[in-house]
Amino acid sequence: MTLYAGKREALEDAFLDRDMPRGKPRSLTRDAMRRLRANKAAVVSLFVLAFIVLAAIFAPFFIPYDYETPDWSAFRAPPSLESGHYFGTDQNGRDLLARTLYGTRISLTVAIIATTVSVVVGVLYGATSGFLGGRIDQAMMRFVDVMYALPYILFVILLMVMFGRNVFLLFAAIGLLEWLTMARIVRGQTLSLKEREFIEAARASGVATFPIILRHIVPNLVGPVVIYATLTVPEIVITESFLSYLGFGVQEPLTSLGTLIAEGTDVLEVMPWLLLFPGAVLVSLLLSLAFIGDGLRDAFDPKDR
Amino acid sequence: MRDAPLLALKDYAITFATPDGTVQAVNGLDLSVQPGEVLAVVGESGSGKSQTFNGVFGLLARNATTSGEARLEGRNLLDLSPRELDQIRGRDMAMVFQDPMTALNPAMKIRKQLAETLTVHRGLSRREANAESLAIMKRVGIPEAERRIEQYPHQLSGGMRQRVVIAMALLCRPKLIVADEPTTALDVTIQAQILDLFRDLIAETGTALILITHDLGVVAGVADRVAVMYAGRIVESAEADALFSRPAMPYTAALMRSIPRPDQDVEAVEPIPGRPPDLIRPPTGCPFHPRCRFVEDRCRRERPPLAEVAPGRQAACWFPFIDETAGTETAPEAAHG
Numbered sequence: 001m002t003l004y005a006g007k008r009e010a011l012e013d014a015f016l017d018r019d020m021p022r023g024k025p026r027s028l029t030r031d032a033m034r035r036l037r038a039n040k041a042a043v044v045s046l047f048v049l050a051f052i053v054l055a056a057i058f059a060p061f062f063i064p065y066d067y068e069t070p071d072w073s074a075f076r077a078p079p080s081l082e083s084g085h086y087f088g089t090d091q092n093g094r095d096l097l098a099r100t101l102y103g104t105r106i107s108l109t110v111a112i113i114a115t116t117v118s119v120v121v122g123v124l125y126g127a128t129s130g131f132l133g134g135r136i137d138q139a140m141m142r143f144v145d146v147m148y149a150l151p152y153i154l155f156v157i158l159l160m161v162m163f164g165r166n167v168f169l170l171f172a173a174i175g176l177l178e179w180l181t182m183a184r185i186v187r188g189q190t191l192s193l194k195e196r197e198f199i200e201a202a203r204a205s206g207v208a209t210f211p212i213i214l215r216h217i218v219p220n221l222v223g224p225v226v227i228y229a230t231l232t233v234p235e236i237v238i239t240e241s242f243l244s245y246l247g248f249g250v251q252e253p254l255t256s257l258g259t260l261i262a263e264g265t266d267v268l269e270v271m272p273w274l275l276l277f278p279g280a281v282l283v284s285l286l287l288s289l290a291f292i293g294d295g296l297r298d299a300f301d302p303k304d305r
Numbered sequence: 306m307r308d309a310p311l312l313a314l315k316d317y318a319i320t321f322a323t324p325d326g327t328v329q330a331v332n333g334l335d336l337s338v339q340p341g342e343v344l345a346v347v348g349e350s351g352s353g354k355s356q357t358f359n360g361v362f363g364l365l366a367r368n369a370t371t372s373g374e375a376r377l378e379g380r381n382l383l384d385l386s387p388r389e390l391d392q393i394r395g396r397d398m399a400m401v402f403q404d405p406m407t408a409l410n411p412a413m414k415i416r417k418q419l420a421e422t423l424t425v426h427r428g429l430s431r432r433e434a435n436a437e438s439l440a441i442m443k444r445v446g447i448p449e450a451e452r453r454i455e456q457y458p459h460q461l462s463g464g465m466r467q468r469v470v471i472a473m474a475l476l477c478r479p480k481l482i483v484a485d486e487p488t489t490a491l492d493v494t495i496q497a498q499i500l501d502l503f504r505d506l507i508a509e510t511g512t513a514l515i516l517i518t519h520d521l522g523v524v525a526g527v528a529d530r531v532a533v534m535y536a537g538r539i540v541e542s543a544e545a546d547a548l549f550s551r552p553a554m555p556y557t558a559a560l561m562r563s564i565p566r567p568d569q570d571v572e573a574v575e576p577i578p579g580r581p582p583d584l585i586r587p588p589t590g591c592p593f594h595p596r597c598r599f600v601e602d603r604c605r606r607e608r609p610p611l612a613e614v615a616p617g618r619q620a621a622c623w624f625p626f627i628d629e630t631a632g633t634e635t636a637p638e639a640a641h642g
Contacts, residue, residue, distance in 0.1 A: 027412070027414075027457055133367065134367060196407050197402050197403075197404055197407040197408040198407060198408050198409055198410045198411075200364055200402065200408075201400070201402055201408045201409075201470070201473070202410070202421070203362075203363075203364060203394070204362050204364060204394055204395065204399065204400040204402075205394060205395030205399060205400075205421075205422045205425070205473065205474075206390075206391040206392060206393070206394035206395030206396060206422070206425055206426060207391070207395070207421060207422075207425055208387075208388070208391050208425075209387075211425075215410075215413070215421065216410050216413070219410075219412035219413065220410070220411065220412045222412070
């Protein structure tokens with residue numbers, strides 16, 4: 001009998017603690033982060049992204065050249081270690097490393113602002129539309145269709161004409177175009193979420209419509225929204241490059257990755273470094289973002305692989 | 306004389322507009338619940354038992370229309386604006402859902418979900434709401450409540466989650482709780498615990514409970530009174546003991562014969578022949594007549610009203626199994642002749 005009791009205690013010691021971890025509670029997000037850490041490609045990409053971001057923020061303070069002052073002793077200089085122009089210089093003698101770093105800064109800023117705008121607007125719009133349903137939903141979604149149908153170049157030109165040329169306006173304009181897809185994705189998710197019993201339970205306990213959307217629908221959208229946002233960033237970087245190339249975006253002497261690449265393309269045969277370095281940065285940036293987005297998708301929805 | 310009823314449904318009807326026609330899910334339903342009473346509503350799938358109370362809570366699908374009256378303490382819930390209804394839902398009446406796996410928000414800690422109702426209805430501060438939530442968690446018998454309350458729903462077992470769902474319903478000490486198949490998703494041993502918990506809590510707080518179920522075993526253990534629903538109507542209503550010992554309506558009797566029992570062979574179970582009626586084109590006369598083994602001509606022509614067949618018992622049948630004069634069970638032929 002005593003033996004049995006002792007055995008039971010030992011078993012309880014062995015199992016109870018293991019079955020009931022005392023640490024922090026495991027939220028869906030925490031679980032997803034744990035799975036993300038197990039994904040090698042995503043982790044490597046995170047480091048690459050972090051390196052590019054940190055370099056764009058801090059490196060300009062450590063190099064002796066800035067992005068707009070010509071070096072009169074070095075025009076069209078190829079990359080070299082001796083001169084200090086590690087990425088070479090352009091036709092005007094400006095240091096390409098400095099310009100690439102500043103360009104990355106601008107491109108990332110555009111991406112962050114535009115993504116934030118698209119996430120905030122898209123999530124609220126999509127969740128409201130999906131949750132309310134019926135005619136309101138129809139009307140809201142037809143508005144999205146109309147916006148889709150508008151050529152966005154026209155939209156951007158109109159904004160530029162009305163408010164003058166302004167980089168931040170450009171960021172906002174891109175974001176205001178990107179939210180359309182986000183709104184559709186979020187609406188689809190909301191349609192399936194709102195049939196779940198916990199939404200009905202919230203309604204049955206007297207929670208009003210908008211608190212339900214904000215407290216019960218939106219937090220459950222984290223997975224798809226985060227994934228789509230990471231996939232939006234590269235798209236926005238490309239859009240910005242395109243607009244800059246057309247002359248609507250960032251203007252000289254400021255620059256962005258897209259502008260640098262456009263300029264580099266023109267002189268590819270004589271000064272290939274002007275295309276290669278900004279191109280390499282853009283490609284590694286986009287690739288790492290894509291891998292992170294992929295990793296997040298697997299992490300948030302492990303069944304969907 | 307009885308007290309004023311807590312919830313009174315009068316000529317209550319729900320219809321759904323579908324592409325195939327209008328579905329009369331609930332039809333001319335009269336039902337009342339006294340304060341502190343435990344009423345079980347039983348019936349087959351599709352008999353309208355869940356929809357009846359979803360309608361009371363204003364949770365019906367978009368294509369539904371309700372008519373008649375549903376009065377909670379005299380206020381007709383069907384006339385209220387969504388905002389007024391929000392004030393009553395959760396405070397005066399609460400619902401316990403069938404599946405505890407989906408009735409909790411997976412992205413919210415238990416504490417936040419419990420506190421939500423309290424802050425909405427009683428305007429408590431965060432601290433007060435937290436204290437109260439913890440107290441109710443302990444009351445529904447959750448071990449280590451302090452730790453559990455900080456966890457997410459997926460970290461709790463099914464039985465524990467159902468306790469949380471019940472705790473949520475009890476938070477504002479409602480006068481009425483509607484439990485829609487609260488034990489169906491749980492295994493048998495947990496079912497017994499949850500039913501015990503319900504019984505204790507009801508006795509303690511004086512809350513009225515409406516138990517929607519198709520499990521007659523659950524009914525027998527807990528309910529004071531039973532209402533049997535068929536094709537959107539109440540076809541029999543009686544004290545639980547009386548109903549189980551002597552069902553008055555052929556449908557109730559058939560329902561009871563169709564339950565497998567551990568002390569009988571499977572062959573002893575008699576399924577009810579046929580299918581529940583098509584509610585777009587309900588049968589004429591008594592809705593049960595196509596499946597009733599005691600059917601007479603009158604059943605096909607006229608629909609029997611829900612009438613008193615014995616003191617405290619009502620049945621909607623032209624030939625109930627109760628002899629009104631003697632109060633004893635007789636063959637339907639005898640009652641007819």
